[in-house]
Amino acid sequence: MALNLDYSFLTADVVRHNIVPGFEYALQLTLVSAGGGIVLGTFVALMRLSSIPFLRRFATVYVDALRSIPLLMVILWFFLLIPPGFFAAIAGDFGLAHRPEFSAVITFTIFEAAYYSEIMRAGIQSVSRGQVMAGYAVGMTYSQCMRLVVLPQAFRNMLPVLLTQTIVLFQDTSLVYAIGAYDLLKGFQTAGSIYNRTNEMVLLAAVVYFILSFSLSMLVRRLQAKIQIIR
Secondary structure (H helix, E strand, C coil), X not given: CCCCCCCCCCXXXXXXXXXXXXHHHHHHHHHHHHHHHHHHHHHHHHHHCCCCHHHHHHHHHHHHHHHCCCHHHHHHHHHHHCCHHHHXXXXXXXXXXXXXXXXXXXXXXXXXXXXXXXXXXXXHHXXXXXXXXXXXXXXXXXXXXXXXXXXXXXXXXXXXXXXHHHHHHHXXXXXXXXXXXXXXXXXXXXXXXXXXXXXXXXXXXXXXXXXXXXXXXXXXXXXXXXXHHHX
């Protein structure tokens, strides 16, 4: 059966007013959540490698719990359980008006930290123990050794994997439609609903997501090849 696709309605104004705002928010959500997730994930990774049992157990439960729950469910939990007053305290009326967007940032940062932490833990463990001992030998403290010797190398070793996880994060931003946030997919759906061309816009959204994700994956692959050459 023919789909009878018609994209004649897709003008520059439609793209600018419906799709571009969704793309901008999806990009902002990806960058902010990735940055926050990497920072939080690094602390969680250090806790998992800590010699203090309480910190190690807490980090293990945190990672295992979040990695065992579907992201969509976590998005709904945070949106429904966080009181509106929390968003009002952060950004006043603007926070209340953009509650879904703020909730999505918090959710993705906390959720992705569980995945980034495992990446960082592997990166930290990939650094030779001899370099750590050399840092201690020259008088470095544990925090100095981690900050100046281990983490820079771990970050470089895991950079391709971190970027790959960030691409997955960008794809997952489409799930915020469940709480009413205006992301890239919502922009396509809105344009399709306005002009009664839902099939066309859903197919176009799939193509756009594929092109963006595939292009970024190729860039990550080239970066990985360069890092291997440097080693």
